[in-house]
Amino acid sequence: MILITKEKEGNFTPFALPPSLQLGSATASLQIEGGDKGNNWYRFCEEGRVKDGSHCIVADDHWNRYEEDIALMKQLNHKVYRMSIEWSRIEPERGNYLEAPLVHYRKMIQIMLEQDIQPLVTLHHFSEPIWFEDMGGWTNLESVEIFTSFTEKVVSFLGDLVGEWITINEPNVYLESTYSSAIFPPEKPSMRNYFKGLKNMAAAHIMTYKQIHHLRSEMGFSSGTKVGVAIHIRVFDAEKKGVLSKLPRALLEHNFHTIFLESMIKGKFLFPIGLGGYPYGKGTYCDFFGVNYYSRDIVKFTWDPRRLFSELLVRKEAEINDMGWEIYPEGLYRVCEKYFRLYKQPIYITENGICDATDAQRTAFIYDHLKVVARLVENGVPVEKYYHWSLLDNFEWDEGLQRRFGLIEVNYETLTRTIRRSGQFYGELAKENEVTEAMIEKFLNQ
Ligand code: BGC
Numbered sequence: 001m002i003l004i005t006k007e008k009e010g011n012f013t014p015f016a017l018p019p020s021l022q023l024g025s026a027t028a029s030l031q032i033e034g035g036d037k038g039n040n041w042y043r044f045c046e047e048g049r050v051k052d053g054s055h056c057i058v059a060d061d062h063w064n065r066y067e068e069d070i071a072l073m074k075q076l077n078h079k080v081y082r083m084s085i086e087w088s089r090i091e092p093e094r095g096n097y098l099e100a101p102l103v104h105y106r107k108m109i110q111i112m113l114e115q116d117i118q119p120l121v122t123l124h125h126f127s128e129p130i131w132f133e134d135m136g137g138w139t140n141l142e143s144v145e146i147f148t149s150f151t152e153k154v155v156s157f158l159g160d161l162v163g164e165w166i167t168i169n170e171p172n173v174y175l176e177s178t179y180s181s182a183i184f185p186p187e188k189p190s191m192r193n194y195f196k197g198l199k200n201m202a203a204a205h206i207m208t209y210k211q212i213h214h215l216r217s218e219m220g221f222s223s224g225t226k227v228g229v230a231i232h233i234r235v236f237d238a239e240k241k242g243v244l245s246k247l248p249r250a251l252l253e254h255n256f257h258t259i260f261l262e263s264m265i266k267g268k269f270l271f272p273i274g275l276g277g278y279p280y281g282k283g284t285y286c287d288f289f290g291v292n293y294y295s296r297d298i299v300k301f302t303w304d305p306r307r308l309f310s311e312l313l314v315r316k317e318a319e320i321n322d323m324g325w326e327i328y329p330e331g332l333y334r335v336c337e338k339y340f341r342l343y344k345q346p347i348y349i350t351e352n353g354i355c356d357a358t359d360a361q362r363t364a365f366i367y368d369h370l371k372v373v374a375r376l377v378e379n380g381v382p383v384e385k386y387y388h389w390s391l392l393d394n395f396e397w398d399e400g401l402q403r404r405f406g407l408i409e410v411n412y413e414t415l416t417r418t419i420r421r422s423g424q425f426y427g428e429l430a431k432e433n434e435v436t437e438a439m440i441e442k443f444l445n446q
Pocket of ligand 1: 389
């Protein structure tokens with residue numbers, strides 16, 4: 001059943017997608033693969049820390065069912081697919097690299113390429129080896145060298161097949177969730193560690209950005225190498241006009257977006273990780289701007305410096321998803337337009353999606369957000385790729401398996417996959433490159 005609010009019904013009009021735009025979906029290894037016991041999320045689940053009590057050990061069993069899942073991508077007319085590599089499979093103990101899991105990933109990617117689906121591969125998507133977490137993770141200075149060596153192994157093995165890489169997914173969400181709200185393992189809040197971690201992640205990104213380019217050119221690929229980070233970008237709107245509302249908003253912008261973007265993209269380390277200098281050299285350390293966009297927050301002033309004087313609210317009249325996040329398509333326009341103006345890089349929307357267990361809102365969500373993408377391109381903002389989060393329902397970190405983000409529903413008893421109506425809509429849209437009157441009748445106006 002598609003549940004469309006009364007005001008929306010009849011408001012859908014046909015539109016065309018830019019011919020150059022490539023559509024697909026995104027996932028992360030830990031959230032779908034299952035079977036790995038060497039990573040810190042396995043331990044977190046074993047300790048019973050996940051909200052709904054579920055576990056990541058099976059997840060979608062994608063490790064064994066990847067052929068079926070690639071066939072589903074093809075059925076949904078994917079041109080591109082974003083995936084990640086599970087670090088603890090490759091390096092279960094420090095310095096001890098295994099080839100078998102790399103062979104597995106290679107096979108997976110080869111099958112994708114045979115189906116004309118271009119991979120974008122993330123090297124660090126939240127989960128990491130237990131030994132790495134136990135040595136302090138990204139707060140340990142050695143993390144930079146360790147991650148660089150891991151990257152070298154992976155890219156040397158897969159770099160002839162894969163030209164497009166994301167070094168680190170959402171360093172801002174990772175550090176916020178690990179050291180500020182501390183809902184991620186090891187659940188030890190520390191703002192000092194937040195900034196230490198950021199310094200090392202930025203350094204690791206810059207090193208691996210250069211390294212991936214170097215390795216690929218040594219392999220004889222003089223073009224086609226694209227490296228970036230995927231940053232979670234939220235819209236922060238002040239609750240009121242006065243200075244008291246503007247201050248926390250400005251602090252949030254700085255701490256959650258600006259210091260990450262400036263250090264990773266330009267090499268500029270702003271306070272408190274630096275004083276505006278370039279410890280690794282001035283440069284442009286990305287070949288595309290990766291945006292993960294979901295929602296906006298309304299920022300209210302509160303007398304609490306530890307929370308950067310801010311309380312995050314949801315606009316009262318807002319339509320929300322199952323996580324309570326506002327559905328705000330215009331925000332996608334605002335962030336892409338703003339960051340293209342600032343960084344002048346082609347934009348990949350590396351994640352955009354909705355938690356919607358009944359699939360009541362996802363079709364309209366896709367319609368609205370892709371309409372925004374079409375408008376962005378028309379207005380000169382070069383959005384080149386759009387990866388819907390997510391291909392399949394999956395393990396939503398501290399929230400567990402109950403949260404449903406998939407174009408494809410996964411039954412966790414049987415592991416059967418069923419394409420949702422919204423998934424069918426997305427698949428048709430990817431095939432036709434436009435929303436037609438017939439598609440509106442079939443998927444939206446009923
Ligand atoms: C993360 C994903 C996550 C999604 C939905 C992003 O912050 O990269 O791993 O599942 O949001 O919460």
